[in-house]
Amino acid sequence: MALKIQPLADRVLVQPQEAETKTASGIYIPDSAKEKPQKGKVVAVGKGKEDYKMTVKVGDTVLYGKYSGSELKFDGKDYLIMREDDILAII
Amino acid sequence: MALKIQPLADRVLVQPQEAETKTASGIYIPDSAKEKPQKGKVVAVGKGKEDYKMTVKVGDTVLYGKYSGSELKFDGKDYLIMREDDILAII
Amino acid sequence: MALKIQPLADRVLVQPQEAETKTASGIYIPDSAKEKPQKGKVVAVGKGKEDYKMTVKVGDTVLYGKYSGSELKFDGKDYLIMREDDILAII
Amino acid sequence: MALKIQPLADRVLVQPQEAETKTASGIYIPDSAKEKPQKGKVVAVGKGKEDYKMTVKVGDTVLYGKYSGSELKFDGKDYLIMREDDILAII
Amino acid sequence: MALKIQPLADRVLVQPQEAETKTASGIYIPDSAKEKPQKGKVVAVGKGKEDYKMTVKVGDTVLYGKYSGSELKFDGKDYLIMREDDILAII
Amino acid sequence: MALKIQPLADRVLVQPQEAETKTASGIYIPDSAKEKPQKGKVVAVGKGKEDYKMTVKVGDTVLYGKYSGSELKFDGKDYLIMREDDILAII
Amino acid sequence: MALKIQPLADRVLVQPQEAETKTASGIYIPDSAKEKPQKGKVVAVGKGKEDYKMTVKVGDTVLYGKYSGSELKFDGKDYLIMREDDILAII
Known part of the structure; x- marks a missing residue:
């Protein structure tokens, strides 16, 4: 599925991954107790800036x-659309 | 329709698109419930700066x-007149 | 009429244009309801800085x-005396 | 009268001009109603900085x-001793 | 144990070392009295930036x-994932 | 009397001059009414920075x-130890 | 005694000197009246940065x-571990 969206400059479009709604012990927890997701998949990447080359690629987690x-x-x-500098790590 | 306006430096003139006043289910919602538009059409583009070349073009959404x-x-x-750096993506 | 005033560096001297005191429907509105003018005529322009060349010229609106x-x-x-960077557009 | 004072770097020593204590209509107004002066005479000029050359000269208003x-x-x-960048214009 | 995580740019992934839960005199203290650890082991290091070369290496304390x-x-x-500039010293 | 102290980088060691405790009319004023001194003698000067050469010299007021x-x-x-940029003028 | 600690970049490790607990007149003052020490001995020095060479040396006060x-x-x-720029002077 190709997203027709071109992030500007050093920006990256990220699709957040769903927070697990089940704890390790298998108990479902209500929505408000879920941690805001911090993991996502890169779906579009800007072209960088004259003095900044992008590191992440489409498909990176x-x-x-x-x-x-x-x-x-x-x-x-x-x-979420964010600057690449807001990305902490590729896993 | 040519707008006789020349944004300065790295500025872009954007014509916001109307927020939809009908929800997916076809119900009209009152004006105060509308989300402020975040999508617009570029109608004029500055000439950039000595160390900054413009990316967006007239007609871009x-x-x-x-x-x-x-x-x-x-x-x-x-x-709306904004710096190009305030533009998140071209769609 | 030549103004004997030389703005320093990247500054521009602007003569604000009067806010219209008549609405489109022809009704005069009292002074406090007038919008502060945002349009003006350039009457004097600084010489720029070593790394900044001026764009606006005397007579520009x-x-x-x-x-x-x-x-x-x-x-x-x-x-009003302002830095050229405070000017949004030439019309 | 030569002032024996050498402003440092990009600083300028300015002697503020007295605010007029008479209005256009010739009425004297008490001291607290006077506007703080914004006009002055340059009496000493710093030598600038390695990357900044001074513009104003002794004697400029x-x-x-x-x-x-x-x-x-x-x-x-x-x-008043101020950086040259605080000076808006020479008149 | 290789961690499959690549910190971006000048970031470093650090595994904090447990705070001692025993004082010098051998008395165990409850959890809330423990000092937040300030010592850790580097487990992954970013590739630096165009104008910044990394100093710490995997395995450094x-x-x-x-x-x-x-x-x-x-x-x-x-x-903890932090910029290398947040690291005070290697011991 | 040589002070054995070497200010770092662009710093200057200044010995403040006593505020006069006598007014022009010869009346002594109590200590709390004295203005904090703004005049001083340079007693030690740093070696500057790679991109900053010092201007003031030991002995300058x-x-x-x-x-x-x-x-x-x-x-x-x-x-007082201050950066040279905090010095307004040499008199 | 060699400290096995390597400050990063432009950092310096300083061992604060004890504040004197005796006044000039020989009277001991209680602990809360002691001034926080501002003098210390350099015990470890970082390697500087690409554009910053260190000035202080191990052993400097x-x-x-x-x-x-x-x-x-x-x-x-x-x-105390601090950036060299926080050091005011070598005595």
Whole structure:
């Protein structure tokens, strides 16, 4: 599925992964107790800037700080668009 | 329709797109419940700066953060003028 | 009328245009309801800086953000002196 | 009268001009109603910095923002010492 | 044990060392009295930036300021991911 | 008397001059009414920085802003150590 | 006694000198009246940064601002680790 969206400059579009709603012991917890997801999949990458080359690629799974980026709704799905510098690591 | 306005430096003039006043289920919602638009059409682009070349072009549909830019009224229409760096993505 | 004033560096002297005191429907509105003008005429331009060349010229009509610049009274007239970067667009 | 004072770097010593205590209509107004002066005469100029060449010269009459600079008392007279960047224009 | 995680740019993944729960005099103290650990082992290192070469290496024991970095949970273990500049010293 | 102290980088050690405790009319005023001194003698000068060459020299009398620098007590005397950029002028 | 600790980049490890607990008149003052020490001995020095060469050396006695640096406990002794720029002077 190709997303027709081109992040500007050093920005990255990330699709957050669902927080598990089941604890290790198999008990379902209500929604408000879920931790805000910090893991996501890169779905679109900007072209960088004159003095900044992008590192992450489409398809990478990345970790990012809570509260990073701006929320975007697109075809009914939630995305985050953030600067690559907000991405902590590729896993 | 050519707008006789030349944004300075790295600024972009954007015409916000109307927020839909109908929900997916076809129900009209009152004005105060509408989300502030985050999508718009580029209608004029600055010439960039000595060390900054513009990326967006007139006619591009862009996403931008809520609260980005300054509001301008022009011939009875509302526009936003913002720095290109406030534009998140081209769609 | 040549103003004997030389703005320093990247500054621009702007003469604000009067806010219209008549609405589209032809009704006069009291002074406190007037919007602070955001349109003005450039009357003097600084020489720029070593790494900054000026774009606006004397005679240009410009848009600028509300609250931009410092107010100056000169021969009984009100002016604003602002950095060129505070100017949003030439119209 | 040569002032034996050498402003450092990009600083300028300015002697504020007295605010007029008479209005246009010739009525004297009490001291507290006077506007803080924004006009002054340059009496000493720093040597600039490695990457900054001075523009104003001794003898220039300059406009500067209210609250600019530090007040200095010298031989019973009040001066302001400010960075050249605080000077708005030469008149 | 190789951690499949690649910190971005100038970031370092650190595994905090347990705070001693026994005082010098051999008395166990309750958890809330423990000092937050400031010592840790480097388990993954970013590739640096165009103008910044990394100094620490995997396996180094490092000291870092309290409150440095973002907490990450990974395979049930707690890590901190921080910029190398948050690391005070290698011991 | 040579002070065995070497200010680091762009710092300057200044010995504040006593505020006059006698007014022009010859009346002594109590200590709390004295203005904090803004004049001092340079007693030691740092070696500058790679991109900053010092201007002031030992023996110069300088003016500096109130509240500039850190107070140091040395052999029972009070000094101020400040960055050269806090010095306003040489007199 | 060689400390096995390598400060990172432009950091310096300083061992604060005890504040004198005796006043000039020979009277002991209680602990809370002691001034926080501002004098210390350099015990370890970082390797600097690509664009910053270190000035202080191990063994130097230095003055530093109150509240500078992070406190570190090491083998039962208190140290401060600070950037060299927090050091005011070598004495």
